[in-house]
Amino acid sequence: MISNKVIEIIMKIVGDENVITSKEERLCYAYDSTPNAFLPDLVVRPGSTEEVQSIVRLANEHRFPLIPRGTGTGLSGGSLPVMGGVVMDLTRMDKILEIDEENLVAVVEAGVITYKLQEEVEARGLFYPPDPGSLKTSTIGGNVAENAGGPRAFKYGVTRDYVLGLEVVTPEGEIVSVGGKTVKSVTGYDLIRLYTGSEGTLGIITKIYLRLIPKPEAKKTMMVSFPRLDDAARSVTEIIKRGIIPVTLEIMDDRTIQCVENHKKMGLPLDVEAILIIEVDGPRLLLDGQAQLIAELCQNNGAQQVRIAETDEEREKIWAARRAVSAAVVQIKPTKISEDIAVPRMAIPEMVRRLKEIARRYQLDLVIFGHAGDGNLHPNILCDQRDHDEMQRVEKAIGELFKAAVELGGTLSGEHGIGTMKAPYLKLEIGEAGYDVMMKIKKALDPNNILNPGKIFWSENNG
Amino acid sequence: MDEKTIKEYLNRCSKCGGCMAACPLFAETQMEPLVARGKLFLIKNYLDGNLDLSKKMMELMSLCLLCKACTDQCPNSIPVDQLVLSIRQEIAQHKGISFVKKNIFQHFLQNNGRLNIAAKMANLYQRSGLQWLVRKSGILGLLGRDLAKKEKLLPEMAKVPFRAQVPKLISVSNPQMRVAYYTGCVTNYVFPQTGHAVLEILRNHSLEVVIPEQWCCGIPALASGDEGSTVELAKKNIKAFQEAGVDYIITDCASCGSMLHEYADLIGSGDAHFFADKVVDLSQFLAEVVDFTPGDKEIGCVVTYHDPCHLNRGQGVREAPRKLLKSLPGVIFKEMKEADRCCGAAGSFNLTYYDLANKVGHRKVCNIKDTGANVVTTECPSCIMQIRHLIELEQIPVEVTHLAELISKSYGGVS
Known part of the structure; x- marks a missing residue:
């Protein structure tokens, strides 16, 4: 618990109106987009880096946990106050400080909404590609802290590929600036990469320099169905071998297609193992030719049907099928456990087979969709949180699916992060030695274990 | 909505946070307790016994525009406004509603005679120079920070309510249809010119119009958690329009129209469904039911x-x-x-x-x-x-x- 004396000091730092004490309001900062929740002792909404710094120093003095939070849309429990303490809501720091059109750099505060930045830069003919699923509500600070990805990652990379510089308040309350407006920088250790994806455990990110690129002129979308999953995977490889890198390569498995079709009649084929939604972007002049070539390659590799969108309306229709997934799957059961393993692209068919086998063995309903270009799959287990027996089977199945991903040369998390949800499995991928290195970094930078305790590193009491 | 249905809906919220992009209150405040995700979590905690109907809880539940923007984008189609209304009803039952609201919903709105007198008093206040005096004297400013500004939100009342200005039946030669006009309180007491305009349009489409005796649709009471008063008003309206024997019941007010449609679920009877099915918004009626013909005067x-x-x-x-x-x-x-x-x-x-x-x-x-x-x-x-x-x-x-x-x-x- 936080003493009244400390609360008073915090109020002096940020102003009374930016401190939340009532249980009702604190409850609204107890959760993220996972099914879990932990009540924080206090919520504070700083408005500047200096205010963040003062609170971090106070936390070291009085030894209370500090949990940085954007808009709480994470999928790994990264912003949950699992050990209580103070949740630091950074959404008031929401200014786009600069869009430097000459140097192609945007400078933003941590609380800027990803979509808002994209709107602003696109209005200037520029492009910030990372597109995590929650981009309309997530903050850039959260994206950097979790190193968020998205469907465009195969062609354009993930958040880390666009971070040029950071201002960070360290766990002991110093303000560090690394990088800046230059694309190249090799001054000492690459702290930008260390902080990016550190899940709020190594510092509180307050300001970000982001790399921008020119906005592609046009895009073209198509939907291709494959009776056999292996043919879909081979087609993707063939497309890339021919020098075309699609901006998105979304895959949906048969069970996902069934759910969508049950929920909204969209005329999707029910006799296929996979549907690919392929989108290419770039100069308008090139896209028709690329689309034709992709269509041919797919047909030569066992595609049943190829639908190329010729109008915006047709394009919209294709994406509507993908967007319908999340609503469609919860019609089956209310709870959705969403994982985000990634495997080397060619291992996708084998991974899908193993996932299905695991689900069968534990009698669970499973849908698989994801990004076929980068091998990042989202197996979603559909279950009911109130059914304890089922939830125990889910737990076991998750353990096995992580094991399978690692066996196939893959990773536990492509874009959601470790947080609390995957903490028990971390050693599975990085081993004892890797775990030890990470732990040493954490201990060296945050000796009092102030920042986001209970994340990444698993212990008995982190829920 | 019964508790089981409410819990079903609450259970469907995956806390994805999509509502944050839609909620106008969240856009202005960035406060999680004001957005659907937060409110649903609070309602769930209340139903699970982790929260009381505290003052804070009541305040947070009143901080919703009921604009349905969150529901519209919700991947799981959770009717957030209905859930907020349910908890407001719970609050009204356990904590009561204010004396003033109680009087308005349970007495004034149920009785057109009293409502007419109240409107007349308000009109007198505005015309007698009292309003001028009150505004000039700055007395409202002394009473509360915003009271002076809020007072300006209050509309000027019509001298004579619209329904008292027009006959109950407006016939035309060779009518193509007989329709009823549900005027709503604001057209009746504040904007009679809107009512006259509606009649002008209907007349130009050869429609016979009935304006039966009618009552407030009940939405102000429902929004404050007083479902009982709304049910009373609904029953009165259903009966009144049943006797009118019309093909359509036309509304010029979005809120009234949407409330009248909800009578079907609120009352549940065959009569209520029959009534609700006939309710149609003016623009929809003109665009879809009749062959809309505007006049030829250039509006410019x-x-x-x-x-x-x-x-x-x-x-x-x-x-x-x-x-x-x-x-x-x-x-x-x-x-x-x-x-x-x-x-x-x-x-x-x-x-x-x-x-x-x-x-x-x-x-x-x-x-x-x-x-x-x-x-x-x-x-x-x-x-x-x-x-x-x-x-x-x-x-x-x-x-x-x-x-x-x-x-x-x-x-x-x-x-």
């Missing part, structure tokens, strides 16, 4: 349209008003950005949370201004009052008018 304006929440998301009417506007002679239609975003009125929300409602409305005013239109039109008297208030505050040269009044101008205006 650039107009933009504001979608009332209860018409767009509440009744699914989007294209009809735009179709009508585009067909009017001498009218250039300009679509505004975020036309379907709440204006902040939300019944009496703008009286309770004046500053916050104005912040929400400011965005609407900016979007109106950006179109360059000199007229903004809509189909909800409550939106009209809010937008007009803000446009006066921000001193923008834009006229705010009901769609019916604009259309009636093409016939040469109300005689």
